[in-house]
Structures are given as C-alpha cells and as structure tokens.
Amino acid sequence: MVCGAGKTGPVGFRYWRNPGPWGPGILVKGNKNTAQFLGWLSSLINAAFTFQGTELVGVSAGETANPRKSVPSAIRKVLFRILIFYVLCILFLGLLVPYNDDKLEGGGYTKTSPFIIAMNNSGTKILPDIFNAVILTTIISAANSNIYCGSRILYGLAQSGVAPKFFTITNKGGVPYYAVVFTSAFGALGYLAVSDEGNKAFDWLLNISACAGLIAWGWISFTHIRFMNILRSRNISRDSLPFKAKFMPWSAYYATVTIFIITFVQGFSVFWDFNAAGFFTGYVSLILFVALWIFFHVLFNGVGKSSWKWRNVFIPLDECDIDSGVREIEELEYEEEEPKNLWQKFWAAVA
Incomplete structure (x- = not known):
C-alpha cells in the first residue's frame, strides 16, 4: 500500500508532508510544542502496553528442553520480532494513515484500528477480512501465552507461600490445573467490551x-x-x-x-x-x-x-x-x- 497497491496509488511520505507527521497535541492550548510532547508521551505509555509480554520468555525456562540453549536463542529472536512486527508496522501505519483521518475518532476498537483504516483507504476490500482473521489468530495465541505464564507465576507464588497452596496441585503431566482455571477465568472480562458502558x-x-x-x-x-x-x-x-x-x-x-x-x-x-x-x-x-x-x-x-x-x-x-x-x-x-x-x-x- 505504501508503494502503490490500492486506489490511493503510491502513498510514500505523502501524509508526512500534508497534514504532517505530528498532530496538534493534547491538553495544552497555545503551546504547540508542549501539547505535541504530551501527545507523544501519551502514545508512549499506550505503546508500552503492547510491548508487554516479551519478558515472559524467562517464565517458560522451567519447562523448556535445554533452557541454556533455547532461552538465549529465544531472547535474541525477540529483538528481531520487535523490529519487524512492531517498529516497521508503526512506521507503515504512520505513512498510510494521517493523524487527522476522521475514522480514527469514534466507533469501536475494530473500526478505529489504524490497520483497518489503512486497508479501507486503499480500497482493497478483502484485506480487512484477512487482517481480522490474522488478529483473531493472534488473540488466541496471546491468550494461550498469557494463561500459560499467568498460571505458572501463580504456581510459583503458591510455592513461595504468598498464594493459596492448592494452586501448587498439578496433574500427572505437571500442569497446575487449578492455577490454569483461575487464570483463564479472567478472560471472561473481555466481554465487557461488548457494550458501550x-x-x-x-x-x-x-x-x-x-x-x-x-x-x-x-x-x-x-x-x-x-x-x-x-x-x-x-x-x-x-x-x-x-x-x-x-x-x-x-x-x-x-x-x-x-x-x-x-x-x-x-x-x-x-x-x-x-x-x-x-x-x-x-x-x-x-x-x-x-x-x-x-x-x-x-x-x-x-x-x-x-x-x-x-x-x-x-x-x-x-x-x-x-x-x-x-x-x-x-x-x-x-x-x-x-x-x-x-x-x-x-x-x-x-x-
């Protein structure tokens, strides 16, 4: 899309020239630099949430075959995954979606997703559906990872005496199933996003x-x-x-x-x-x-x-x-x- 796929033609750095790479900022009126800095700070805090989870590679060391080899290898690969799937994606989104796009305001989380907006703007009808399928797969993967790590952390806390002891109970395969069930139950909170309230x-x-x-x-x-x-x-x-x-x-x-x-x-x-x-x-x-x-x-x-x-x-x-x-x-x-x-x-x- 950056190079010309879609009805918009080659986008390149078009939106960095007009309306520009920086929005008007937030909260402060009359001081554009301060307002833009606060906007950047707000986006930095929001971005931190999306990066969280990269540290969980250490949690899996206890159940990994040959952790002295596999864990260092996984840590090194995390850096490249961040560069490819995070930094490059953010760069492309900044090129494809201007900060003043009306579709960024209002609507649900899916409608205001810059990925979906970029694909809709390109006029390629099938891409949003493909992307939604990718997102669904990613969400399932993230949920699986979080349940695994959350249950193991809870298991460790129980072993240390700062969580109920029954969380240390495991099945024959070593899975702390009480901890898994307890951690999984929090996934139901995701249904809160169904209603506006x-x-x-x-x-x-x-x-x-x-x-x-x-x-x-x-x-x-x-x-x-x-x-x-x-x-x-x-x-x-x-x-x-x-x-x-x-x-x-x-x-x-x-x-x-x-x-x-x-x-x-x-x-x-x-x-x-x-x-x-x-x-x-x-x-x-x-x-x-x-x-x-x-x-x-x-x-x-x-x-x-x-x-x-x-x-x-x-x-x-x-x-x-x-x-x-x-x-x-x-x-x-x-x-x-x-x-x-x-x-x-x-x-x-x-x-």
Missing part, C-alpha cells in the same frame, strides 16, 4: 494491566542490577553465564529509571481536569503494589521496628541464594535432533 470498565482494566506491566518491567531491571552486584561481590564473571545481555549494567540502570518515571507519570492527563475516578484508574496498580508489598512484608517480618531494617527490605548480597539448583541443571544432558529438512530448518530459525 462496558468499554469504560474495559479501559479501566487496560490501564491497570498496563501499569502493572510497567511495574514488573521496572523490578525485573532492578533485580538484574542486584544480580550483577551479587556476581561482582563473589568474583563470578558474567562470561560464565549461559546468556550475557549486552550494554550492562548501564542498560539496566536506564531501563529501571525510565520505567519508574513512566510508571509515575502515566496518569498525567488526570491532573489537567482532576477527578477521583480518573486518578484511581491511572494509579490503582501502583497503589495495589504498595499495599500488597506492605502487607506481605508485615506478614513475613512482623510490625516491629526491627522488621523495617534495611536487611529486611533488601536481602544483603552475601545472603542472596543464586546457587540452589544450579548443579542439578548443569548435570542435565539433552539430546537434540538436528533439523533434517527445509521446513524443520525454517521452523528452528523462526520459532
């Missing part, structure tokens, strides 16, 4: 999950900083690890600071026209996180003054356990079959 509740849940994902990202980055400090304190080289992330520790510091800043400012729009409902929608995940952290800290450490000592908030580096299970994992041997035909080689490269 339900859209508000759906947006509320969307904001909660987006903020929760940002909090998780921030603590993953902070945990990695602590992990590197532990290695340094014990004179363990990062070269001994099966996978060594690049640009460390600076990228971890950058991620931690940036994500926590975004977490705190992600509800900024509510302060232009403050209302309690909007504030609660934007920051309920942050409030819940703090409340739950205090609850479990008191549960495990008590309420006395000694329970709030630094060592009870953050375990000292020399007491952190990073050795349990390492020997058993290192002693495991895996037999892998090399791909024999073209299809197997292709699947091994992309999967």
Whole structure:
C-alpha cells in the first residue's frame, strides 16, 4: 500500500508532508510544542502496553528442553520480532494513515484500528477480512501465552507461600490445573467490551494491566542490577553465564529509571481536569503494589521496628541464594535432533 497497491496509488511520505507527521497535541492550548510532547508521551505509555509480554520468555525456562540453549536463542529472536512486527508496522501505519483521518475518532476498537483504516483507504476490500482473521489468530495465541505464564507465576507464588497452596496441585503431566482455571477465568472480562458502558470498565482494566506491566518491567531491571552486584561481590564473571545481555549494567540502570518515571507519570492527563475516578484508574496498580508489598512484608517480618531494617527490605548480597539448583541443571544432558529438512530448518530459525 505504501508503494502503490490500492486506489490511493503510491502513498510514500505523502501524509508526512500534508497534514504532517505530528498532530496538534493534547491538553495544552497555545503551546504547540508542549501539547505535541504530551501527545507523544501519551502514545508512549499506550505503546508500552503492547510491548508487554516479551519478558515472559524467562517464565517458560522451567519447562523448556535445554533452557541454556533455547532461552538465549529465544531472547535474541525477540529483538528481531520487535523490529519487524512492531517498529516497521508503526512506521507503515504512520505513512498510510494521517493523524487527522476522521475514522480514527469514534466507533469501536475494530473500526478505529489504524490497520483497518489503512486497508479501507486503499480500497482493497478483502484485506480487512484477512487482517481480522490474522488478529483473531493472534488473540488466541496471546491468550494461550498469557494463561500459560499467568498460571505458572501463580504456581510459583503458591510455592513461595504468598498464594493459596492448592494452586501448587498439578496433574500427572505437571500442569497446575487449578492455577490454569483461575487464570483463564479472567478472560471472561473481555466481554465487557461488548457494550458501550462496558468499554469504560474495559479501559479501566487496560490501564491497570498496563501499569502493572510497567511495574514488573521496572523490578525485573532492578533485580538484574542486584544480580550483577551479587556476581561482582563473589568474583563470578558474567562470561560464565549461559546468556550475557549486552550494554550492562548501564542498560539496566536506564531501563529501571525510565520505567519508574513512566510508571509515575502515566496518569498525567488526570491532573489537567482532576477527578477521583480518573486518578484511581491511572494509579490503582501502583497503589495495589504498595499495599500488597506492605502487607506481605508485615506478614513475613512482623510490625516491629526491627522488621523495617534495611536487611529486611533488601536481602544483603552475601545472603542472596543464586546457587540452589544450579548443579542439578548443569548435570542435565539433552539430546537434540538436528533439523533434517527445509521446513524443520525454517521452523528452528523462526520459532
């Protein structure tokens, strides 16, 4: 479509020249630069939600054959998938749909999808139907991934004593079916989007999950900083690890600071026209996180003054356990079959 497929002809950078790559902005009148910055910030926060889930590759390590080989390979492939399926898609959408397209306003989520708008504008009638089929497949895949990871995280929490013990019950295949059923039940909340009134509740849940994902990202980055400090304190080289992330520790510091800043400012729009409902929608995940952290800290450490000592908030580096299970994992041997035909080689490269 960018190069000329459809009735619009070659689009190229047409809409970047007229009406331009930047919209008028939001919230602030009389200061275009500030308004555009706030618009960019709002889109950044919304985009963060769509990227969430890339970190779940680590959750699957416990049930992956030869995780020391397959997990690093999967992590490397995630970068290329983000570049292809996210960055390039955003670039093409920016080329194909002008910011002042009337169809971007009003209607349901499907009608205002820039993908559907771009295809409808091109005049290719069958493309929207094909795209909807692709989206349906993607949604099923995402649901499957989220149920898998959510149930395993719940299983881990139950093993740690911060979730009911019955979530640790598994069948003969090792599947924590109570955790799977409990996690799957939240999928029914998607039906809130069926009605117009339900859209508000759906947006509320969307904001909660987006903020929760940002909090998780921030603590993953902070945990990695602590992990590197532990290695340094014990004179363990990062070269001994099966996978060594690049640009460390600076990228971890950058991620931690940036994500926590975004977490705190992600509800900024509510302060232009403050209302309690909007504030609660934007920051309920942050409030819940703090409340739950205090609850479990008191549960495990008590309420006395000694329970709030630094060592009870953050375990000292020399007491952190990073050795349990390492020997058993290192002693495991895996037999892998090399791909024999073209299809197997292709699947091994992309999967």
